[in-house]
Amino acid sequence: MSKIITKKMIKDYQELGVVYIPNLFKKHVSNLKKGIEFNLNNPGPYAAENLRKKENGRFFDDYCNWERIPEFRKTIFDNEIITAAAKLMQSQSVQLFHDHVLVKEPGTSKDTPWHSDGPYYFINGKKTISFWVPLDPVKEASLRMVARSHKWGKQVLPTKWLSQENFYGKVDQYLPIPDPDMEDMDVLEFQMEPGDAVAFHFEILHGARGNNTTNRRRAFSLRLIGDDVCYTERSGKTSPPFPNHNMKEGDKLRTDWFPILFSKTSGSLSSI
Secondary structure, eight states: OOSSOOHHHHHHHHHHSEEEETTTTGGGHHHHHHHHHHHHHSOOTTOEEOOOTTSOSOEEEEEOOTTTOHHHHHHHTOHHHHHHHHHHHTOSEEEEEEEEEEEEOTTBOOOEEEEOSGGGSSEEOSOEEEEEEESSOBSSSOEEEETTGGGSSSOBOOBOTTTOOBSSSOOTTSBOOOOTTTTTOOEEEOOBOTTOEEEEOTTOOEEEOOBOSSSOEEEEEEEEEOTTOEEOOOSSOOSSOOTTOOOOTTOOOOTTTSOEEEETTTEEOOOO
8 A cells, every 4th residue: 555645644634635645646747747738739528728818828627538648547547646545535446537637827817716526526425536736836826625625514516617607507405605715714725846746525625726926837636436436416417527428326437437446356457
């Protein structure tokens, strides 16, 4: 198992829903930079530019590209990263959900709005983890997370990033999006070096500052799920949508689309 992950990190992840892990992706920084440049020049079908016409800079994101970008695949199938996820989630297995690239070029003042990822997904379960990994030093354009928000018991309203419209058109089943700064919530934020990681639960409320610096802010994010996660129906198209998946309520996610990266019985399957 990963020697980087300590007992305190596991405890913090379970209690706070967030933990900072120095150097977990350090050996992949060069490869991930190469993969992101390819992604920027060759966007996938889900790529988005997240600025309005009069907003400065560039805020690009794209996801689900691991099968066509070998640098992403090599990172995802790294034994140390996989076993770190298993320990933090306290899960007997680790399954890939998706990869995500987020790039804020210099002078991009737009914040990433407060949100939690879980409501956008067609999954249900408590054992989930996202790794957010900067490929540039991050002092100001950092990720911000509300500690313990994964324990609120009700999901936060999902919205569309540009229009801020309700994602599914229903509001009653969700909590309204709070303003963590105005409401004096416990917001965690870290200064990070390339290859460091913040791990957080899918239900953690989070956002990110704009990049008002003269440096790029490239980030790679990896979303993984544990042994209690199954498919659940949403009231509209999810993000990512994964069309024609043919799964039904309560099904385990199909392993031909969402590979099992580790299981206690078979060990790591991280052959490239």
